[in-house]
Amino acid sequence: SKQDKEEIIRNVLTNIEEYWIDVNGHIFALREGGIPITGYSMSEIIGKHFSLLYPDEAIQQQQPEQDLHYAIKAKKFETDGVRIKKNKMKFLAKIQYEMMTKQNESVGIRMTLQDTTYKAIQNHTIKQLESQYDSLFHNRFIGVLTVRDTDLRILMANMKAREILGDQHIKKKYFHTYLKEKESLDKFDRLIANRQADDFEVQLTKSPGNTCWVCMRCSHYSE
Numbered sequence: 001s002k003q004d005k006e007e008i009i010r011n012v013l014t015n016i017e018e019y020w021i022d023v024n025g026h027i028f029a030l031r032e033g034g035i036p037i038t039g040y041s042m043s044e045i046i047g048k049h050f051s052l053l054y055p056d057e058a059i060q061q062q063q064p065e066q067d068l069h070y071a072i073k074a075k076k077f078e079t080d081g082v083r084i085k086k087n088k089m090k091f092l093a094k095i096q097y098e099m100m101t102k103q104n105e106s107v108g109i110r111m112t113l114q115d116t117t118y119k120a121i122q123n124h125t126i127k128q129l130e131s132q133y134d135s136l137f138h139n140r141f142i143g144v145l146t147v148r149d150t151d152l153r154i155l156m157a158n159m160k161a162r163e164i165l166g167d168q169h170i171k172k173k174y175f176h177t178y179l180k181e182k183e184s185l186d187k188f189d190r191l192i193a194n195r196q197a198d199d200f201e202v203q204l205t206k207s208p209g210n211t212c213w214v215c216m217r218c219s220h221y222s223e
Contacts, residue, residue: 039086071097
């Protein structure tokens with residue numbers, strides 16, 4: 001169900017896998033969370049070098065050695081990067097390293113992994129939508145405005161729409177005040193009632209004695 005999927009996503013976003021590695025990079029302990037991130041069980045990964053969680057290109061660039069060196073030197077640091085699951089799938093991870101000591105002697109490095117792939121995809125999608133909307137709304141050749149469906153009050157209008165209507169102070173006014181004929185208003189009423197897109201031509205009154213014909217495309221949407 002949708003609720004189950006949302007619960008899984010929440011668990012993935014908040015779930016953390018915790019590894020303990022020695023100063024040479026070998027894993028000697030694993031604390032498993034509720035939902036496995038990498039897919040490895042304790043028996044499969046104990047004794048292995050932590051570089052098995054890195055993609056090949058990162059290994060070729062000696063990224064595991066650099067991260068291990070920095071973890072030992074800095075005692076604690078956080079980074080982001082691509083990691084590899086047991087099934088060879090890549091995922092974006094938030095990684096934290098912390099040098100653990102007991103009586104001033106090192107007992108190993110605690111490394112935690114959190115899968116941030118879903119969050120990264122979500123952020124990327126939002127940025128794409130914002131970019132597309134910005135390109136549409138600030139079009140220099142097409143007037144774009146949004147009106148409230150209950151009373152046709154203008155909520156937003158780009159510069160081209162203001163130019164077409166001959167009114168720079170258009171916000172919070174009502175679009176039907178610019179319609180010359182009642183028939184045009186009836187078209188809007190049908191559009192609102194049917195909640196569907198439509199294309200039609202209407203005559204607008206820009207100012208007393210100054211009218212123009214425009215081709216309009218309208219569609220209904222909800223937030």
